[in-house]
Amino acid sequence: MSAQGFGASVRRKEDRRFLLGKGQYTDDITLPHQSYAVFVRSPHAHANLGAIDAAKAKAVPGVLAVLTGADVAAAGLGGIPCGWAVKSKDGSSMVEPPHPALAQGAVRHVGDPVAMVIADSKTAARAAAALVDVDYQVQPVAASITAATAADAPLVWPDAKGNVCFDWHLGDPASTDAAFAKAKHVVEIELTNSRVAPNAMEPRAAIGHYDAANDHTTLYTTSQNPHLIRLLMGAFTLKVPEHKLRVVAPDVGGGFGSKIYHYAEELLVAWASRVVGRPVKWTSDRMEAFVSDAHGRDHISKAQLALDANGKFLGLRVATLANIGAYLSTFAPAIPTYLYATLLSGPYDFPAIYAEVKAIFTHTVAVDAYRGAGRPEATYLLERLVDKAARQLGIDRIELRRKNLIRTDQFPYQTQVALAYDIGNYQATLDMALASIDHAGYDKRKQATEAKGKLRGFGISTYIEACGIAPSALVGALGARAGLYEAATVRVHPTGSVSVFTGTHSHGQGHETTFAQIISEKLGVPVENVEVVHGDTDRIPFGMGTYGSRSAAVGGSAIVKAIDKIVEKGKKIAAHLLEASAADVEFVDGKYRVVGTDRAKAFGEVAFAAYVPHNYPIETVEPGLEENAFYDPKNFTFPGGTHLVEVEVDPETGVVEIAEVAIADDVGVVINPMIVDGQAHGGLAQGIGQALLEEAVYDADGQLVNGSYLNYVMPRAADLPFFKVGNHVTACTHNPLGIKGVGETGAIGVPPAVINAVIDALAPLGVTDISMPATPEKVWRAIQAAKKGA
């Protein structure tokens, strides 16, 4: 409709304040009389807690309080709740251990908070924290899936026998067995999906401010979903009614899932402010972040693929062990189940699938959603397995995929793992990506690489994912303890400018621009005249926040619903002004017009009349022009596509260089191509990071051996090329915008493409497997081992 509507790469409205250094992140906020909190965290992965002696700490000048688990218990604060309950195969509930905000009786991972020191200054709080004397009685440790599932493994929780949190399954074992019985080929794979640390560049921070005069608490926090935090704190942890608690998530410097969860520190600063009578601020150090932010991935899986003589997939069997950490983080149980196993059909037509997932407690920090959350794990498994099948059967990898991709005439497609895909065109994205990378020219590039004494490999991944989670009734039946709708308010001001209040939260996604574009598209109001408000429970009626690429698909749909109500109400006002019947008035190009005439009222005129109702149908239409809407999704959305990677490997050093990345995604209707491409770029970098560089490594004692930027390696500019990004749109059929979601595609699709490319490069040497991250050392060792074996 307008030049700033859908399809326009409008430059971002939010950029100015960030570029001028005027963003306001939580740590940038300083409240009068603010005090500072520093946490004493366990240096041990498992220990019983004896006495905590805080006398020396309390004697440090400036110290206001030293609080421990005993104080938390005495204050009646609730434990940190889990937001999703998964049932085991036998119908029993998952083991849901207590999670006090400060450890009580025992610590269960390095970084488990034991005491909170509050002082006048950060320096004093730090000095005092070092003086808190804790009697740790060290206990045996199970810091990995392998250690925790060994016979006689030390138990993280006495109730969780074998350290199993739940033993869950999905799909039909009988039809899957039957499929394998008639298979011509069975291909097997065993692999790990490496553990990674999210590492948003802004460390978590929180400021609690208790206003005693009004008995009201304000929490500033680095959150992707302030209303969810208010919900959990109000109902479960701080236990105050909503109107006595305001949660503000101001500018937030990236999240990638790690800022979804309700963390103990949020509760503790809010409560401590009441205790010390001053605002309390905490800002995480980076090393502290490594041991206190939830991590991602960490699976060990075995899978078998059944194929007929022609390479058609007959069935899939998957058994996965998922590390869930020591405590259950907010969405942890949903990740390796409803966001993982439900995706195991991928973009393929599978007649039978059976998946079993055991979640395993370990003495490590919690594992929860990290960009992609379950879908990268499913994609990695499937795409590695399909590649292995192609090699084993001697079928071209692209051809094997083509043979099995769901055809466009099969939509809507009911998978064997609960999900029903509404629409897609996986052949189109495959063709688009192959053209984009110039696959026809691959052999030439390979020769050029070989002329340099290096090896070249080509890797492919055809993937599907699920976003915009999903009807509240459905997720409720699956164990979610919250609804997953989104809320919006659209307020048209008297002069026709617009404020949009959204329950989603932007921490890099650019909602202040894209949501303004929705208004521009639908109401014809220029984006400069639209303000998008997010991140404050006092300003926004309600919301569920931003995760799972839901903001545009679900949050945007709520905005559209509110806009529709505005348009309808405006019709009645315009009809009055135009002396026509509302049925004869249409809203086109930002104007209300009597159908078939040139009699029209501009949107701004109608807005003005709504607030200055001198000539107005006051008997039947209320003044004002503001509407609320809640949108509950009808289904998940299903972005998908093809990710292609070419690598160059130096056989002498094992160094893998990313030579080409070309992707073609179908993320549904695109509001702002510049922003959509940017989301893909970021996801790709994180996916390549996991494939080549990153891994959070715990040793047998449960120490995180690379918990700082000195040794946790993330991609830097020189590690990556420019990416070739393309979009082929099939519009989502069940939301009003046709949007599917783009936040996570890069991180989901690309890791197996990278590893498949590395294996392809090394295949002539006899290498058949390499695990993430494919570091130079690992690649070099694989080459040496293959040479020895040959």
Place this chain on the structure above:
Amino acid sequence: MAITLRVNRQAHTVDCAPNTLLVDVLREKLRLTGTHVGCDTSQCGACTVHVDGRSVKSCTMLAVEAADAEITTIEGLASSADGSSGRSGLADGGNLHPMQAAFQECHGLQCGFCTPGMVMSATDLCRRNPKPTEHEVRHWLEGNLCRCTGYHNIVKAVLAGAEAMGGKAK
């Protein structure tokens, strides 16, 4: 102890301990919170400022060491010598520094947290090397981490910013 710092062409006298880091003085005492802290091991570059025109990680420098220097932070960049010249031809060139404008034009930022450091670092590069290549940009930015953009648009922004600052990219 009292020290006097010249920041964004203004003198400030602040009281701080001798071991106080420059970044802490900027953020806590002068409330110049555009300079960010992303790590505790001098790896991320979110804290990058200019000290006598050269990019420096302000978490690696004591405030006292900067006492005689001219410090520019992201807040002062647009009004620095090569600041908003209006000759960039890029969106908003009028009141952003050409490098800032290039970041907006090329979508070189998402959450914005790494951005001040990136912009300060990139500006220094382009003052030293007015026509950097893609390769030179990527290697120059070695000290700056971004978790959002995959660097794709940051590199494009720096190349565009270099051009806008006067060099014509190679």
